[in-house]
Amino acid sequence: MSAPEETQLEFIARRRLEKALALAEGNPQDLGKEVGYLRRRRQAAKLLDDEEQAEKAEEMAARVESLWLDRDDLDDLPGPEPLLGNLLFRKSVVVLAGAPGSFKSFVALDWAASVTTGKAWQGHAAERGTVVYLAGEGDTGLPKRILAWEQANNRGVKAPVKVFPRPAALHKPDDAETKAMVESIIRRKPDLVVIDTLARYTPGMNENSAEDMGLFVQVASRIKDETGACVVIVHHTTKDDGTERGSSALRGASDALYMMKSPNKSKRTVEFYVDRAKEEASGGDAVKLALEVVATPKGSSLVIPRVDPFVKAEAGPPASMPTRKSPNLVKLLWNVYVHMRTTGVGWTEAQVRGVVKASDLNLGKYEKQRWPEVWGVATDGGYLTAQASRWRLDVAKVRTEFGFCDEAENYYREHVMDGAPKVPDAEE
Known part of the structure; x- marks a missing residue:
């Protein structure tokens, strides 16, 4: 069987032992000098390391001490710039x-x-x-x-x-x-x-x-x-x-x-x-x-366009302008007010419903279930009045009750409406 390979540590230990034995076989004084030299070298290295650590510790302690602030120091600190x-x-x-x-x-x-x-x-x-x-x-x-x-x-x-x-x-x-x-x-x-x-x-x-x-x-x-x-x-x-x-x-x-x-x-x-x-x-x-x-x-x-500080900022939407969160009745009447309030003969229910469905302010994905109830409230409440199965909007009534106005309509058309829904011919 071949001898196992020695590790690096074993090699270093063996070489040191061989060196010591060689010195021992020669002049004993040489061995003593070598041992003394190694001892002094280790002591010098330890002393130097201790001095460096002590110096670093002093620097860190001084830095920590310098960071403390009293109440007056806080007043002298600059604010966010x-x-x-x-x-x-x-x-x-x-x-x-x-x-x-x-x-x-x-x-x-x-x-x-x-x-x-x-x-x-x-x-x-x-x-x-x-x-x-x-x-x-x-x-x-x-x-x-x-x-x-x-x-x-x-x-x-x-x-x-x-x-x-x-x-x-x-x-x-x-x-x-x-x-x-x-x-x-x-x-x-x-x-x-x-x-x-x-x-x-x-x-x-x-x-x-x-x-x-x-x-x-x-x-x-x-x-x-x-x-x-x-x-x-x-x-x-x-x-x-x-x-x-x-x-x-x-x-x-x-x-x-x-x-x-x-x-x-x-x-x-x-x-x-x-x-x-x-x-x-x-x-x-x-x-x-x-x-x-x-x-x-x-x-x-x-x-991104700049805001000119010398130009008056544009006002936001009027409070009376409906949004997607408005009640379905308000959204239905708003669509008629904006798109269908001018008519001579009126509109059929199907025509009104088609305009509302195509609008930005529609009744949502459950329109089919919601429409009968909302239409009933709009007609029973007198907001839409009928003549020969054709319906007209009571403009004065919705303006009074819901605040519909030209200002709200103009803002809606300019800033909100993403293309007007197709309004059918009232004669159809």
Whole structure:
């Protein structure tokens, strides 16, 4: 049988023993010198290590002591420094989340261009600053988006955004690529950093892991701390569009979380909603954003129009204008009021029903079951009066009882109605 191979530790021990025996066979004084040398070397290494540890401990203790504040110190602390109204503040981490196709990247780019040019965003004043935009979704559509924004909002003058047009890793604090990216961002001394999107800058990361998400947050926080910038993280929502995707560690570490809700691609509208914010009240009414198509030499792109502070904001819908949540009787009568109140001979029940069904304000998917009851209330209540099986609306009655008016009708036609339903010929 062959002898078993010795381990590395066994090899080192054997070599030391052989060296000691060789010294012992020679001059005993040489053995003593060697042993003394090794002993002094170990003692020196331990002493040096103890001194380094003690020095580090003293530095840490001094740093901790310096962070304590008394009551007067609190009064001297600066408050939050706005970068974009009450939406973005310096030295903060912000999450902008939305489903695919919810125009969240358009909003992020709009913020970036607003800050770099000092233009207000939807009534929120901007402080001009340096902007770094990490465009991990790719650079193919970005040039025309920026060009469209410049044409629509800056008289064609270039918005000097600094763009990194490739994905990279920002979730590994000790990784060479992450370190290089962070140092490169810091060197540009940004006031606003946009990471678009989290997924593109955390390749291979488990978003549901609090530990992994925490590492990404650590990197984002370092950028914030070392530059004093606002770091905006563009992120996706869950499939049900209810909340941001992945671990709640991101939500917990953020200073504000904004959500993009109810996107309508055909109408190019979306709702901007404050989910939570440390410096401002959370919740409240969503802001409806309507995007416009702007043609550029590089192709057409969508742009969020600016709100002109010198133009009076358009009033909201009149309180008397019905909505989808209004009672079915009100919706039926409103459709007749808007589309069928001018008639000489009146309308049949079938004609009225056809217009209501085709309207934005219809009776819903249970229209077949609801119609007989609602029609009965409308006719029995005298809102619709008959003559030879043809019905006319009592205009004065609905105006008095439900507040129907020209102002409500005009707003409905301009802002709500998505194409008028086909109104039949009253003579049919």
